[in-house]
Structures are given as C-alpha cells and as structure tokens.
Amino acid sequence: MTDAPNLTADLPVARPAGTVPPGAAETTLTLPPVPSGAFADAPAEGLAGLETRDVSAWFGSHKVLERVSLGMAAGEVTALIGPSGCGKSTYLRILNRMHEMVRGAALAGEVLLDGDDVYRPGRRPAEVRRRIGMVFQRPNPFPAMSIQDNVASGLKLAGIKVGKEEREHLVESSLRRAGLWDEVATRLHTPGGSLSGGQQQRLCIARSLAVSPDILLMDEPCSALDPTSTRRVEETIAELRGRLTIVIVTHNMQQAQRVSQSCAFFLATHDTPGRIVEAGPTEQLFGSPRDQRTADYVNGRFG
Numbered sequence: 001m002t003d004a005p006n007l008t009a010d011l012p013v014a015r016p017a018g019t020v021p022p023g024a025a026e027t028t029l030t031l032p033p034v035p036s037g038a039f040a041d042a043p044a045e046g047l048a049g050l051e052t053r054d055v056s057a058w059f060g061s062h063k064v065l066e067r068v069s070l071g072m073a074a075g076e077v078t079a080l081i082g083p084s085g086c087g088k089s090t091y092l093r094i095l096n097r098m099h100e101m102v103r104g105a106a107l108a109g110e111v112l113l114d115g116d117d118v119y120r121p122g123r124r125p126a127e128v129r130r131r132i133g134m135v136f137q138r139p140n141p142f143p144a145m146s147i148q149d150n151v152a153s154g155l156k157l158a159g160i161k162v163g164k165e166e167r168e169h170l171v172e173s174s175l176r177r178a179g180l181w182d183e184v185a186t187r188l189h190t191p192g193g194s195l196s197g198g199q200q201q202r203l204c205i206a207r208s209l210a211v212s213p214d215i216l217l218m219d220e221p222c223s224a225l226d227p228t229s230t231r232r233v234e235e236t237i238a239e240l241r242g243r244l245t246i247v248i249v250t251h252n253m254q255q256a257q258r259v260s261q262s263c264a265f266f267l268a269t270h271d272t273p274g275r276i277v278e279a280g281p282t283e284q285l286f287g288s289p290r291d292q293r294t295a296d297y298v299n300g301r302f303g
C-alpha cells in the first residue's frame with residue numbers, strides 16, 4: 001500500500017471539473033496515471049472499485065479538500081477517519097455527485113467508478129447515484145410508509161419498473177442482505193416508523209441495496225444508534241463485504257478497526273484544506289502508522 005497523497009504531492013490541480021472558482025485551478029498538466037489497484041489487492045471479480053485522483057473541493061471560495069487521491073478496492077470496506085471538519089463527508093458526497101447539489105459548491109479532479117469518470121460530460125447524476133448508494137447518519141425511512149414499500153421506494157426513486165413478483169423478491173432479498181428479514185418478515189405492511197432506530201437504519205440499507213448498487217457510501221451510519229444496534233449494523237456491513245464496495249465515514253476508531261480492511265486518515269488545519277495524511281491497510285494504519293499525526297489521532301491524542 002502507498003500513501004495516497006504523495007503520488008501527486010505539490011502538483012497543481014490536474015483537471016478542473018465543474019465550476020472551479022476563478023484562480024483555483026491555475027495550471028492544466030498531464031499527470032502520470034495512478035495505477036489501478038495501486039492501494040489494494042486485486043479487485044474481487046464482478047465488483048466495481050472506486051478511485052479518486054486529485055480531488056479538491058470548495059464551498060464558495062473556501063477550499064475544504066486538497067488533491068485527494070485514493071483507491072477504494074472492490075469488495076472491501078474502506079473507512080475514512082479524521083477530526084471534525086477535515087472534509088470526510090464532503091469527500092463522500094463528491095463520490096456520488098451529491099456535492100454538486102449544494103449551491104456554490106465546486107470541485108476539481110476525477111472520480112473513477114471502474115475506471116470511468118462519474119463526472120464525464122453527458123453522464124447523468126441520477127445514474128451515478130443509483131450505482132453509488134448512500135446511507136446517512138440518521139435513519140431516514142418514510143415513517144408512514146410500510147416496511148415493504150420503504151424498500152421498494154428505492155426502485156421507484158431510481159425509475160426502475162418491476163413486476164409484482166420481482167418486487168416481492170427484491171424486497172425480501174434486500175431485507176435479507178441488510179440483516180433485517182427475520183425481524184420484519186411477519187410485519188412487512190407495518191409502517192417503517194414503527195421500527196427501532198437500528199432497525200430503521202438497516203431498513204435504509206435495504207432500500208439502498210434494492211437498486212443493486214456497486215458501491216455503498218455510509219456517513220457515520222451508527223452515530224445515532226445504541227451499542228446493540230451499532231453492533232447489528234456492523235454485522236450487516238461485515239456480511240455485505242465481498243458483495244459490494246463500501247466506504248464508511250466514522251469517528252469511532254474501534255468501529256473503523258472492526259469493519260474496514262483499508263483506512264484513510266484525513267486532516268485539515270485552520271489554514272489548510274483537508275488532505276489525506278496516510279492511507280493503507282487498516283491493520284497497518286492502527287498498528288504501525290507511518291506518520292506521527294496518524295499515530296496521535298488513532299491513539300486518541302487529538303481530535
């Protein structure tokens with residue numbers, strides 16, 4: 001594994017994408033390509049990996065991310081860690097084109113889903129978001145809608161039409177994959193809002209899975225949950241590993257170690273945007289970090 005940011009350290013932004021603020025991307029130059037899978041073992045067959053090259057981000061004139069290059073291997077769980085405000089959630093939202101929904105937001109760089117830039121002109125954001133699903137900090141099912149319809153709503157939102165039988169099959173298989181089926185099989189018609197917080201979060205995972213995404217992004221998915229529900233969601237993540245690619249933002253160092261195979265440590269200072277200080281196998285990042293700042297952070301000495 002390689003420290004991701006060092007590949008292109010101190011080079012100007014390579015390819016402005018979107019509405020980069022004036023003067024932000026001064027130079028255009030050709031960078032040596034980041035070798036595919038440079039940060040991970042060979043990708044699992046049939047699964048898609050994600051890679052970013054020199055991703056920078058702004059809110060208005062405030063630059064919040066600086067040239068983040070990272071490979072997120074197919075079928076693995078990659079954890080993004082770092083102190084509050086270092087840009088982890090912004091980075092996550094860039095991966096499935098949600099960042100551009102914020103007024104005044106801009107970015108530069110490339111996000112490659114199986115080698116294909118999700119910001120390529122002509123590529124539809126809705127299609128990107130179907131392939132790269134997202135689970136948020138707070139469970140957000142439709143509370144009055146039945147459990148079954150909540151799962152199927154993912155299909156509707158993505159504009160996927162299926163027959164009754166296939167719909168039922170998808171609902172069941174998605175709930176099974178999210179580890180919720182046994183708890184709800186006899187009450188699929190009761191409202192999603194009647195479930196516990198942890199069950200609601202797994203319902204949201206099932207809703208995301210119903211459209212068969214390649215990637216699942218999770219933004220602190222357990223921060224609103226009690227320890228038992230947290231453990232259950234972590235088990236679900238473990239079961240999904242190898243079937244799709246997961247990128248999770250977490251403040252919980254134990255959780256990062258429990259669920260992820262790779263880890264990236266982000267850091268910003270009061271006058272510098274967020275960057276990756278160190279990325280690599282989780283075991284190495286926690287067991288023998290190369291950078292003192294990583295060691296200090298994972299050992300709870302700051303942040």
Ligand SMILES: Nc1ncnc2c1ncn2[C@@H]1O[C@H](COP(=O)(O)OP(=O)(O)OP(=O)(O)O)[C@@H](O)[C@H]1O
Binds near residue numbers: 064084086102
């Ligand atoms: N919608 C927004 N408009 C303006 N600035 C924003 C917006 N969202 C985030 N920011 C700023 O971008 C920077 C990075 O925020 P971000 O939420 O990505 O960090 P984070 O590492 O995920 O933080 P946390 O761990 O607290 O969630 C912060 O300075 C934040 O204030």
